[in-house]
Amino acid sequence: MGxxxxxxxxxxxxxIARGELTSVALVTxxxxxxxxxxxxxQAWASLDPERALAQARACDRDVARSALHGVPVGIKxxxxxxGLPTECNSPIYRGYRPRSDxxxxxxxxxAGCVVLGKTTTAEFANTHPPATRNPHHPGHTPGGSSxxxxxxxxxxxxxxxxxxxxxxxxxxxxxxxxxxxxxxxxHSISRxxxxxxxxxxxxxxxxxxxxxxxxxxxxxxxxxxxAEFSARDARKPRVGLFRTPRWREADAAAQAAVExxxxxxAQCGAQVRAFExxxxxxxxxxxxVRIMNYEAARALAxxxxxxxxxxxxxxxxxxxxxxxxxxEAYDAARQAACVGRRDMAEHMREFDFLVTPAAAGEAPxxxxxxxxxxxxxxxxxxxxxxxxxxxxxxxxGLPLGVQLAGRRNEDMQLLGWAxxxxxxx
Numbered sequence: 150m151g152x153x154x155x156x157x158x159x160x161x162x163x164x165i166a167r168g169e170l171t172s173v174a175l176v177t178x179x180x181x182x183x184x185x186x187x188x189x190x191q192a193w194a195s196l197d198p199e200r201a202l203a204q205a206r207a208c209d210r211d212v213a214r215s216a217l218h219g220v221p222v223g224i225k226x227x228x229x230x231x232g233l234p235t236e237c238n239s240p241i242y243r244g245y246r247p248r249s250d251x252x253x254x255x256x257x258x259x260a261g262c263v264v265l266g267k268t269t270t271a272e273f274a275n276t277h278p279p280a281t282r283n284p285h286h287p288g289h290t291p292g293g294s295s296x297x298x299x300x301x302x303x304x305x306x307x308x309x310x311x312x313x314x315x316x317x318x319x320x321x322x323x324x325x326x327x328x329x330x331x332x333x334x335x336h337s338i339s340r341x342x343x344x345x346x347x348x349x350x351x352x353x354x355x356x357x358x359x360x361x362x363x364x365x366x367x368x369x370x371x372x373x374x375x376a377e378f379s380a381r382d383a384r385k386p387r388v389g390l391f392r393t394p395r396w397r398e399a400d401a402a403a404q405a406a407v408e409x410x411x412x413x414x415a416q417c418g419a420q421v422r423a424f425e426x427x428x429x430x431x432x433x434x435x436x437x438v439r440i441m442n443y444e445a446a447r448a449l450a451x452x453x454x455x456x457x458x459x460x461x462x463x464x465x466x467x468x469x470x471x472x473x474x475x476x477e478a479y480d481a482a483r484q485a486a487c488v489g490r491r492d493m494a495e496h497m498r499e500f501d502f503l504v505t506p507a508a509a510g511e512a513p514x515x516x517x518x519x520x521x522x523x524x525x526x527x528x529x530x531x532x533x534x535x536x537x538x539x540x541x542x543x544x545x546g547l548p549l550g551v552q553l554a555g556r557r558n559e560d561m562q563l564l565g566w567a568x569x570x571x572x573x574x
Contacts, residue, residue, distance in 0.1 A: 154178040158220045158308040158362035165208075165219040172205035172219030176263055179221050183306045189287055190304050191280045192297040194226040195234050196266035204263040211261065216365045218261035223301050223310035226267040227274045228353070229342040230254045233264070237344050238272045238279050241456045251342020253311060253353055253370055260369045265307050268297030271519055273449060274313055274346050277461035278519050283325060285547050289512040292322025293519025295356070299326040302356040309366060310356045315346045315441055317508075317525025319354045323537035324550025325512035325520065329567075331355045331363045333560045335532030337371040347444035349483070350437070350529055360536070360568035367560060376565035386566050388414050389424030389500040391554075394431070395523050400510035406540035406549045411504050414570055424503055427492035429485070430527070436482040436489070437530040443479040446471025486530050490557075493531055497556050502563055507550035511543030524552065534560040536567050 153161065153175045164170035180198050187193060201221065208219040224230050227237050229247040231254075236242045249255075254264060269279035271294035281296040283289040284304035291300040295312030299322035302310050312319045314332045323330025331354050338353040345351055353370075357363045368375045390411040396404065415421040446453070446468045452460065453468045460468070497503070506524040513520055528535045533554055540551035555563030 157359040172208040176205040192301040214261035221265035252339035292325040294318040317522030324507035327548030389503040391424040391505040436485040439482040442471035507552035511547035
């Protein structure tokens with residue numbers, strides 16, 4: 150059978166349901182992998198092995214509650230999980246333990262999933278990195294801010310993990326680590342119990358190694374109807390190749406990965422043509438930055454006022470920029486976002502999804518930065534579903550990702566296209 154921790158979430162749950170595997174054996178294999186690799190990867194903010202094994206034993210005694218029953222999940226450490234610290238990678242919250250689960254964690258527990266532990270995050274899900282390293286090369290960043298979730302899934306420490314995205318915090322680290330990362334349509338998953346960064350942008354999403362795993366988790370967390378992964382839609386997708394105005398900021402390998410994905414789709418019969426964005430698209434990048442900074446300043450007002458000396462320099466600068474923005478500038482950015490959402494939705498009526506860069510290239514050779522979100526932040530502002538798919542390797546042999554962007558509220562359709570059009574890693 151191979152090592153249980155290398156199974157995808159859906160396959161592991163099927164084996165548990167058939168009696169070929171136990172949740173205890175799966176959780177034990179994950180904990181053994183963590184013990185072997187955590188010293189190098191540093192993907193976990195907190196672990197309680199005994200608590201996780203107790204949950205697994207309870208799952209093995211219980212009837213199956215969902216298609217992910219008995220599967221362990223990692224939780225990004227800006228999301229509350231009862232019994233475990235929520236420290237947000239900040240000394241301000243060191244040792245803080247919430248009494249309750251975030252809504253998404255409670256839903257996973259109700260579905261019979263095991264909360265394995267808390268994965269590392271950049272400080273308050275912004276840019277100051279944790280100690281986490283890329284599992285493919287310890288001198289390279291795993292990306293962020295969902296650093297630990299991406300690294301843990303990539304290193305087979307856990308088959309499924311929660312992350313968040315306000316700029317590019319799911320799509321980019323998934324690309325750097327060579328896994329699937331899914332940012333659903335805005336508001337698909339309840340954010341109750343999440344430490345907010347920007348209330349109109351924050352999106353809870355998922356990391357996994359297979360599209361089916363993400364779809365099953367999204368069904369549990371959002372109630373969206375499942376895609377049918379055993380069937381094959383005879384209709385060929387209408388695909389837009391979107392190089393974006395920032396195309397030259399992607400390196401040659403990233404450009405080749407996107408164009409190669411589009412060419413492969415065309416060879417399989419997809420209708421592929423260039424996507425031309427509306428004129429309003431040009432204002433969206435600046436709008437996202439302004440909205441994020443303005444809202445982050447207010448979301449972290451207490452921390453900035455009472456604990457400014459315990460914030461990183463980069464976060465303190467962002468908050469000061471947010472406080473310097475006028476309400477008029479913020480409202481103008483929100484209006485630009487509204488126009489952009491309307492215009493992009495109209496332009497995407499002729500496409501099932503777009504193929505576009507997930508990042509500018511492979512993971513940079515640094516641990517002082519998590520990379521930039523230039524190919525992600527507009528999609529977060531638009532609120533559309535996006536997925537990173539592994540797209541080969543860069544010049545240093547590290548993973549490259551390709552991003553698919555779908556239409557708002559067509560999350561399961563996008564996951565279905567991703568599963569049908571691309572082989573799982």
